Amino acid sequence: MPLFDSDFLKKLEYLSLISKRVFRGSLLAQRRTMQLGTGIEFADHREYAPGDDFRYLDWNLFARHNELLLKRFQEEEDLHVYFLLDCSRSMAFGEPSKFDFARQVVAALAYIALADLDRIAVTVFSNDIVADFPLTRGKGRILALLKFLENLEAQGEDTNLERVATGFIHRDQRRGLVVVASDLYDPNGFERGMDLLRHRRYEPHVVQMYDKYEKDPPDLLGDVEMWDVESGNARKVTVTEKNLKQYKQLFDEFQTGIQNYCNRYQLGCTRTSTELKFDELILKMMRQAGSIR
Amino acid sequence: MSLANATALWWVLLAVPVVIFYILKIRLKRVPVSTVIFWRQIFDEKKPRSLWQKFRHLVSLFVQLLLLALLVAALAEPYFSWEATSKRRIILVLDNSAGMKSNETAPTRWEKAKEEAAAVVQGLRFRDEMAIVAAGTQPRVVCGLTGHQKTLRETIEATPATDGPGKLADAIAVARRLVSREQAEGESRIVVVTDAAGPDLAKVLAEEEKKPEAERAKLTIIKVGAPAPNIGITQFQVRRSTVDPIGYEILVEIVNASDADSPEFRFELSLNDDRPIDVVPLKLKPGETWTKTNNYTTAEGGQLKGRLTVKGEKGSEPLADALAADNAALALLPSREKLPVHLHAPGGNHFLTKVLEANSLVQLTLSKKELPKDYPAGSIKVFHRETPAKLPPGNIIVVDPQNDTELWKLGNKIPLAIVTKQEKDSPFLLHVRLDNVILPDARQIAFAPAAGKPALLASSLQNEPLVALIERPEGKVLVLTVDLDRSELPFRTAFPIMIMNALGVFSGASGELRESLATGATADVNLPEGEFLLKAPDGSTRPLPKGPIQTTVGPFDTVGIWSVTGEKPVEEFAVNLMNKTESDLRPDETVTTIASAQDAGLVGGFGGRPVWWYLTIAAFVLAALEWYLYQRRWIS
Structure with a gap:
């Protein structure tokens, strides 16, 4: 089943219309720059x-x-919206996979931005920047974007957001909104990368996604060989009820940590399970009117 | 300690695959996770920190091997040597006689007895064996020696209470035989569960006392029930009236088996429940026996029922005392049909005419001159003196023949014949005594080959036939070579009885009065060709041998009407308790009894189980423990 079918495109159009009618003036290009x-x-x-x-x-x-x-x-100028899309192997986890979900969300947001005459660029990363969709403008570019996204594959080892942010900020480009679509499973912590973006006067907006089985793992009790899809390492462990309880607690703490970080620096933050449909997520983001200034 | 099933130890080889699988380890389930960030925090925090942590996998193996060892040991059925030597054999004698149906102990003495018996079974130890002997009606080993408690319990449950007499002495004798047969090793004991009513137990105990110590059986008597007053019909018999062919004499005996005056009650006698015959109000003193003989005349026949009642608001109500089985008694009166008899007596014979006329069942036709050409259908023909040369078909009585026939030739007169031989078992001579009766001018008779071999029912000193029976295919012929006018026979009671017997035999079994039977009795019955069943009052049936055969049915163990049925009913029997001992529900206080199996020390507790049972329990406990530890991941 193609990732972006006609139904998907219809939904994009619908979301674009909704954004203009209901949220006019509060999204992307309607807002003024500080310059x-x-x-x-x-x-x-x-x-x-x-x-x-x-x-x-x-x-x-x-x-x-x-x-x-x-x-x-x-000065009136186009808003530059950068999408940092995580394509690490951990994103391939779940049904539907987080990567598919992230691509759909990025495509939708990009479409809305393009429809509002903003400029968008997509940077795909895992442990480093993997691919780029160059800065572009105009609704007509959406198909090229979709094709770009469709051709992407989950790859790379451990996510390294710091390295990616370092590479990103050193580019000669205008400041703008940076939408980070990732599960943020960075062994070194996602905060360092986000800090770099903030310090370089980008405006990060975090869209963090997780699978329902990450939140509440099934069939893990007992002796299992745990296989990390991102690193490919396997580990034989005995999972007890207590371990499972600890895992859930750590996962919740991780989620709360993301939210707290974003709150602390007034960053936009959307955390979602892949159970939610992408269009519902976009509508949810639209309702959080302040989340995209 | 020894092993009953040492070959089961081969199962210990299962330890080999257990160890192999432990060493090989089963391939673990591979679970993909999107990240190990969190798991790393969990597991890296808990480094192997103790000897236990390293040791716990070995514990898992140890637990599995221990579990296997327990199960193998259980299969090998180990036992201690003292178990073999302390093996007990208990013969449980269950009194299921009529008195055990007494309801003064709720619900009945029998139910209480079954409870006690079940308690004794529950108290059996491993390797103990028990047999069960039922003592009611007829002593019977209902379950042979076995240690299987379920079988014993089911046998006790399936053993019915009967209305039969208690045969405790016989049952204990049977139990003794079982004990002596198996006396090779271990202790033997006879446990009697009874209401201790009746003299049997006291007699048995007295006999035991007389025996040498070594030969005495270990007898434990568990008594159930309490003394209970009871009124019962102990006799209910009907016989034919000696003066009236359709009359009956009914003997009733009622006993107040109590130490107190009976309440006021009535004895009601009725035919077929709808024809009252007698109602007698009664109040009996302690231990009093009331007897009465009723006369009753009927040709109709049916069920004669005597019952004890009390006057209720809406008429008679059954007497409600401790034992119901003896509050009613039944008798079967046969239906009497008219019997066509033709008497041919040239010039007439006063004695024969009067004897036949006196029988109200006889429909008599007479011919005094010539021999009739036709006789009434199905009639019995009586020929006095003149006899047709060719005898007609059917049953015939020939008295004082004066001419030859195809069956005999007459000889000279015997001047003074005296009956010296008499066939006492013949139904023709039932209640008839012809000894030394003088029969003057009796004719010598020589039977022709056509008569076959006639049965000589009575003969003279010279062995001359005086009363003979010829069996023909077309009917029987009873020949009396007696000159009635000159003999003293007509003046004896034997003569009308003999004639009535002859009429009775010739008319067949119909109309035969079968006396009421007491429970525990048996009856002989002639079965015609075919298949037959004995049907009990409760509707249950027992197969009988295939006819034609003479067989014994019974013993009858419940009161009521029993019947032998094939394609159509063959015979019926009225069975009543009619047993003073069973009606007396007061236990014999002279007998030393024990109130319950618990008091007798026969009820087991948790102990008494075989070693394998404990091993199996231990294996289960260990399995549960391992499951718990595994769930807690203390072992894996």
């Missing part, structure tokens, strides 16, 4: 300095107060 420049919306004044463009002098103010003040305008 001042040439626009039509007045921002404030500043004193004239030699070399300034005379066209922006406020002559009315000069007539009243005999002061040369320069009108400043908020």
Whole structure:
């Protein structure tokens, strides 16, 4: 069954319409950038300095107060939305796999952004950056994006978000929104990578996904050979009720840790089980109006 | 300690695959996980920290081997040497006589006895054996020596209470034989569960006392029930009236088997439940016996029923005392049909005419001159003096023949014949005594070959036939060579009885009165050709030998009407308790008894189980323990 079928595209269109009708002004391109420049919306004044463009002098103010003040305008520009998509092998876990789910979510968000005349780019990573879909604009590029996503495969060993963020921030590109779609199972911790993004004035938004069996593992009691799909390592262990209880506690703590981190730095955060359909997740994100500023 | 089944030790070889599998280990289930970040935190925190941690897998093997060892040991059935020497044989004598149906001990003495018997069975130890002997009606080994408790319990449950007499002495004798047969090793004991009523036990104990110590049986008597007052019919017999062919004499005996005056009650006698014959109000003193003989005349026949009742609000109600079986008694009266008899007596014979006329069942026709050409259908022909040369078919009585026939030739007269030989077992001469009866001018008679070999029922000193019976295919011929006018026979009671007997035999079994039987009795019955069943009052049946055969049926162990049935009913028997001992529900206080199996020390506790049983339990406990430890992952 293809990942992006006609039904998927219909859902994308529907989500795009919903975003325009209901959430107009609160999503992506409708919001203003923090940069001042040439626009039509007045921002404030500043004193004239030699070399300034005379066209922006406020002559009315000069007539009243005999002061040369320069009108400043908020610069209108396209929002750059970067998607960091995790394609590590751990993402291939679950039914449906987290990777499929992540690709659908990224495709949907990208479509909405493109429909709002924003620019998007997709960076695929595992232990390092694996592939890139270059910055692009216009709804017409969606098919190319979908084809790009469809051709991706889960690969690579342990997720290393720090290395990925390092590579990402060193690129010559404009700041913007960075949507990180991952399970965040980084053995070294996801926080370091996110910190790098924040410090470089990107605005990270975390979309963390997990499978229901990760939250509540079945058939694990007893003597088992635990096989890490990401690293390929196997380990013979005896899982007791107590161990299982500990696991669930650690998993919950991990989830809470993600939420706390995002809250602490006012980052957008969406945690979801892959049981939820991608369109429902997008609608949920839309309802969290402040989550995408 | 020895092993009863040492070959079972081969099962210990199963330890080899257990160890092999332990060494090889079963391939573990492979479970993919998306990340081991969390599991690493869990398992890396708990490093193998103790000797136990290293040792626990060995414990698993040890537990498995111990489990196997326990099971193998159980299969080998080990036993201690003292178990073999202390092996007991218990012969349980269960009194299931009528008195055990007494209900003064709820629900009945019999149910209580079964409880005690079951308790004794439960108290059997490993290697003990028990046999069960039922003592009611007829002593019977209902279960041979076995140690299988389930079989014993089922036998006790399946043994019915009877209405028969208790045969404790015989049953104990049977038990003694069982004990002596198996006396080779171990202790033997006879346990009697009874109500201790009746004199049997006291007699048995007295006889035991007389025996040398070594020969005495270890007798334990467990008594069930308490003394209970009871009124019962102990006799209920009917016989033909000696003066009236369709009359009956009914003997009734009622006993108050109690130490107190009886309540007021009635004895009701009725025919077929709808024709009252007699109602007698009664109140008996302690131990009093009331007897009465009733006369009753009927040709109809049916069920004669005597019952003890009390006057209730809506008429008679059954007397409610401890034992119901003796509160009613039955007798079967046969239906009497008219018997056509033709008497040909030239010039008439007063004695024969009067004898036949006196029988109210006889439908008499007479011919005094010429021999009739035809006779009434199915009639018995009586020829006095003149006899047709060719005798007609059917049953015939010939008295004082004066002419030859195809069956005999007459000889000279015997001047003074005296009966010296008489066939006492012949039904023709039942209750008839002809000894020394003088029969003057009796004719000598020589039977022709056509008569075959006639039976001489009575003969003279010279062995001349005086009363003979000729069996022909077309009917019997009874010949009396007696001159009635000159003989003293007509003046004796023997003559009408003999004639009535002859009429009775010739008319067949119908109308024969069968006396009521007491429970425990048997009866002889002639079965015609075919297959037959003995049907009990409760509807259950027992097969009888294939006819034609004369066989004995019974012993009858319940009161009521028993019947022998084939394609159609052959015969019926009225069976009543009619037993003073069983009606007396007061135990013999002179007999030393024990109140219960518990008091007799025959009820076992947790002990008394075989070693294999404990080993199996230990194996189960170990399996449960291993399961618990495995669930807790203390072992794997």
